Amino acid sequence: MENFVGRIAVVTGGGTGMGRELVRQLAKAGCHVATCDVAATTLDETRTLAIEMAPAGTRVTTFVADVADETQLLAFRDAVAKEHATTSINLLFNNAGVAGAGSFVDDDRAAWERTFAIDWGGVYLGTRTFLGMLMAADEGHIVNTSSINGIFASVGPNRPHTAYSAAKFAVRGFSEALITDLRMNAPHVRVSVVMPGHVGTSIVINSGIVHGKEPDTLDEEDLVKVRRQLAADGTPVDEVSDEDLRKGVAMFGEAFRDLAPLSAASAAEIILDGVRQNKWRILVGEDAVIVDRMVRDDPEHAYEPEFWRALQAKGLFGGFV
Numbered sequence: 304m305e306n307f308v309g310r311i312a313v314v315t316g317g318g319t320g321m322g323r324e325l326v327r328q329l330a331k332a333g334c335h336v337a338t339c340d341v342a343a344t345t346l347d348e349t350r351t352l353a354i355e356m357a358p359a360g361t362r363v364t365t366f367v368a369d370v371a372d373e374t375q376l377l378a379f380r381d382a383v384a385k386e387h388a389t390t391s392i393n394l395l396f397n398n399a400g401v402a403g404a405g406s407f408v409d410d411d412r413a414a415w416e417r418t419f420a421i422d423w424g425g426v427y428l429g430t431r432t433f434l435g436m437l438m439a440a441d442e443g444h445i446v447n448t449s450s451i452n453g454i455f456a457s458v459g460p461n462r463p464h465t466a467y468s469a470a471k472f473a474v475r476g477f478s479e480a481l482i483t484d485l486r487m488n489a490p491h492v493r494v495s496v497v498m499p500g501h502v503g504t505s506i507v508i509n510s511g512i513v514h515g516k517e518p519d520t521l522d523e524e525d526l527v528k529v530r531r532q533l534a535a536d537g538t539p540v541d542e543v544s545d546e547d548l549r550k551g552v553a554m555f556g557e558a559f560r561d562l563a564p565l566s567a568a569s570a571a572e573i574i575l576d577g578v579r580q581n582k583w584r585i586l587v588g589e590d591a592v593i594v595d596r597m598v599r600d601d602p603e604h605a606y607e608p609e610f611w612r613a614l615q616a617k618g619l620f621g622g623f624v
């Protein structure tokens with residue numbers, strides 16, 4: 304799909320970050336957009352920002368829905384059909400996602416399943432929910448956001464990252480398998496899988512909100528885990544007070560957003576260029592390109608500490624993941 308003018312796009316997780324930038328850039332290009340998120344306030348801000356940039360007559364609609372809940376997604380689909388007076392859509396961006404519940408061994412089961420249900424379930428249910436409307440279009444494109452963690456299940460040798468990585472591998476596998484399925488059964492619908500490296504968004508902060516683990520609400524058990532994590536990374540914090548530790552956790556979320564090598568706006572540009580070029584595989588950021596290559600070159604050693612040190616020696620992930 305080389306041109307988005309007059310098309311209709313659905314974007315999940317449009318409240319902030321890459322989802323917001325996708326909404327803004329699609330609207331700027333004259334594409335009608337329907338977006339959902341769990342956060343109503345940021346959704347409204349996205350709509351205002353997108354409308355400011357869009358040609359007159361471009362529709363930008365919003366809906367509060369949790370992508371892990373099929374009933375809410377079906378209600379979103381019905382709202383899209385009604386508000387855009389349509390039976391078809393052209394683009395589906397399954398973008399919503401959260402981090403959290405890294406350890407399968409040690410973290411709370413409900414939190415683990417929540418991360419997986421959003422990151423994998425949201426893509427699965429999103430595609431199920433909107434496939435009929437995509438197939439009803441003359442041309443359709445599904446854009447599923449995985450991650451570099453869909454290739455490399457690690458954010459460092461001392462940090463378990465199981466729920467997110469399992470979900471992102473599932474998103475990549477599903478998307479790659481859909482290529483053949485769509486070619487056989489719905490050749491006018493394409494699929495791309497997006498694999499960003501580190502992009503400057505509030506995902507760390509937002510994940511805390513979704514999981515009910517904002518820095519100032521962290522309890523004794525949470526702080527014990529933070530202390531253990533920092534000690535494993537070579538930063539013992541036995542002398543640091545609980546209050547200062549909470550401040551440190553908050554600063555980490557801000558640093559992840561503010562000190563990234565790529566902005567959310569640039570990431571959205573790369574994603575939309577990839578869609579225009581019909582690329583099925585969209586790596587976002589130089590770090591993603593390097594990790595992809597290094598893991599494929601040497602899969603056997605990918606989870607050894609030396610491999611992580613080699614990534615850092617290339618200037619990747621400057622301590623923020």
Ligand SMILES: NC(=O)c1ccc[n+]([C@@H]2O[C@H](COP(=O)([O-])OP(=O)(O)OC[C@H]3O[C@@H](n4cnc5c(N)ncnc54)[C@H](O)[C@@H]3O)[C@@H](O)[C@H]2O)c1
Pocket residue numbers: 315316317318319320321322339340341342345368369370371398399400401421448449450451498499500501502503504505506507509510513567
């Ligand atoms: N930022 C990065 O470095 C990075 C790297 C690789 C992949 N990703 C992926 O990119 C996508 C976008 O993330 P981002 O970095 O822009 O983060 P973000 O937190 O800024 O945006 C994600 C949005 O999804 C929303 N959301 C969360 N749970 C939801 C749910 N259950 N239902 C509906 N909406 C929900 C959040 O409220 C937020 O507005 C995610 O899938 C993320 O995993 C991000």
